Amino acid sequence: MTYMIHDRLPTVAEHRLLWEAVGWGSVDAEMAAGSLRNSLYGVVVTVDDAPVGMGRIVGDDSMYFYIQDVAILPVYQGHGLGKEIMNRLLAYIEKRRYENGIAFVGLFASEGKEAFYEAFGIQNHASHMTGMFTVLEKR
Template sequence: MEDIIIVDNKLQPEDFIRLRLEAGFMETPMEQAEKALSNGLFTASAMCGDKIVGMGRLIGDGSMYWYIQDVAVMPAYQGRGIGKAIVTRLISYAEANSLPGSKASIGLSPPRGKNPFMKKWDLQSTPTIQAEPE
């Protein structure tokens, strides 16, 4: 099996569009993809060699509200724990970047048919996270 690594903030608009299409999401125009990525807070991408095979993004205010969006893994790479690794990285980033001692919420709107995958993290009800005090 090929090695997969998770990298931060490497997602490019072309990969964003390609992965969304391969995962069955609606088509996204280039200009919209560029703006969405530039306005987001953080991305986690799964790399196999030099190819991005999975992605996820965090959007929100970067303090109280974090939202996981666009978690997608190429069909040929699904079932290997890549989506779980991406979501875990996104949650870790939100926890590490919330204000110390504060409470924050992480939410998501899973795509149709993906509720069982997302329920593993119990994020469908926008849980509160507690940032560690400094």
């Protein structure tokens, strides 16, 4: 398989295609456009110019970095593309973090994908820290 990795954010259409392909539901295009616009960095993987994977970083670009939307079309999963995306995202964080400071890197993993992220040193700290969030539903 020949693929290309692009250091860029996905377009709204690419984001929607990959988001829905991995079963995360549907996403409003206007909301996705705003979210993507406020991202720090992104990666898109293509095969024959078609998007097959993505990942991005949001945060304050100093101390807090959150990995978002790491998604690979199901037919392309298991070929190392997710690893390539994670390596690019983590390299960005390494370059941006302060030399004498810490960098907090967080993410939410889809159920069953925890081991994938653990291979990059990302751990579930549930016994010492509690990841908490809420989702504000549509009005």
